[in-house]
Amino acid sequence: MTDSIPAVVPAGRMAALAQPTYTLPGGMLLRPWEPHDAPALVASYADPDIRHWNRPDPLTGDRAVTRIARWRERWHTERAAVWAVAASEDTVAVGLIGLADFDLRGGSAEIMYWLLPAGRGAGATTEGVSAVTRWAFGDLGLHRLRLTHSVANPASCRVALKAGYPLEGTMRGALLHADGWHDEHLHARLRTD
Known part of the structure; x- marks a missing residue:
């Protein structure tokens, strides 16, 4: 009976937390949108x-x-945590790193990210994914984070591996892109890794 299993992240924990800002190596910030x-x-x-x-x-x-x-509302309703990647508090964002598809009761979420060309090449994605991962495990208390990407996107695979997300396998025909169905790599980390 699942009622006898306590929630990994109790309801209300995330909503009670302020969304933090992180300084990333290279001078970029990870901050609320x-x-x-x-x-x-x-x-x-x-x-x-x-x-x-x-x-x-x-x-x-x-x-x-x-x-x-x-996105701000979804933080308070504990459904997503989305950060902007920017050069400062006042400059326009050049990217997004966040968590979605929360299962707080089961202790999991999925990492998502993108960077505009102005933000690419300085390691901000890897460092931002690492910062969000530390927050998700340390402050929020999740047990497992997953990261998926098309097998045809080697840059995302490098980000996942550099951020400490080992490859768990390939999901066949998992996501429809404009050019057809793509197999996706599944990477994941546990709090205990």
Whole structure:
């Protein structure tokens, strides 16, 4: 009977936490999204790599501001934790790193990320994934985090491995992209790793 198994992360723990800001090596910040970051969400749809691997929605500036407000709400309702990658508190974001598909009772979530060209090449994704991983295990108390990506995306595979997410296997035909069904690599970490 599952009622006799306590929740790994009790309801309300995440909502009680303030979303932290982290300084990443190389001078980038991982911080909460702000309304002034809306242009980054609009630009993410225009970037062919982000559009191909992440399937973002086309957004106007107003819809992007609404999306950012929804991410803040999802923090408080314990359904997602999404950070902006930016050069400072005041500059527009150049990327996104976060957790979605929460199962707080079961203690798991999925890492997601993308970077615009202006943020690529300095290791911000790997360092940001590592920071979010430490927060998820240490502060939130999750047990398992997973990271998936198309097998045709070796850059994401490098990020996963550098951030300490070993490859667990390949999920066949797991995600539909514009060019058809892609097999996906499944990487994961446990709090005890």
